[in-house]
Amino acid sequence: MKNFEELFAELSQKAQERPEGSGTVKELDAGIHTIGKKLLEEAGEVWIAAEYESDEQVALEASQLLYHLQVMLIARDLTLDDVYRYL
Numbered sequence: 001m002k003n004f005e006e007l008f009a010e011l012s013q014k015a016q017e018r019p020e021g022s023g024t025v026k027e028l029d030a031g032i033h034t035i036g037k038k039l040l041e042e043a044g045e046v047w048i049a050a051e052y053e054s055d056e057q058v059a060l061e062a063s064q065l066l067y068h069l070q071v072m073l074i075a076r077d078l079t080l081d082d083v084y085r086y087l
C-alpha cells in the first residue's frame, strides 16, 4: 500500500526516467487535454459510485481520480507543495 505523497514521488520519477510500458508516461505524452478528459471522467465515476455503488467502489474510483490529478500536476511541472500552500 502507498500513500498520496509516495504515489506522487513515484509518478515524478516515472516522468523523469520514462520507463518502457509506463501508463503514466503514455498519459503525459498524450497531453493536458487528454489528461483533463480523464480527470473529468474519473470525477464523474466517483460521483456515480457515491450515489449508487459500494464503499469499496467509491474508494477505488477516488484512487483513480487522485492518480489522474497527480498526473495533471506533473504535466504542469507543479509540486505537491505548490498545492499545499492553498490548503
Ligand SMILES: N=c1c2ncn([C@@H]3O[C@H](COP(=O)(O)OP(=O)(O)OP(=O)(O)O)[C@@H](O)[C@H]3O)c2ncn1[C@@H]1O[C@H](COP(=O)(O)O)[C@@H](O)[C@H]1O
Pocket: 010, 011, 014, 021, 022, 023, 024, 025, 063, 064, 067, 068
Ligand atoms: N494508481 C494508478 C492508477 N489509477 C488509475 N490509473 C489509470 O487509470 C485507468 C483507470 O481508468 P478506467 O477505470 O477508466 O480504466 P480504463 O477504461 O481501462 O482506462 P483506459 O486505460 O482505457 O484509459 C487505468 O487503466 C490506469 O491507466 C492508474 N495507473 C497507474 N497507477 C499507479 O501509478 C504508478 C505508475 O504506473 P505506471 O506509470 O503505469 O508504471 C503505479 O504505482 C500504479 O499502480
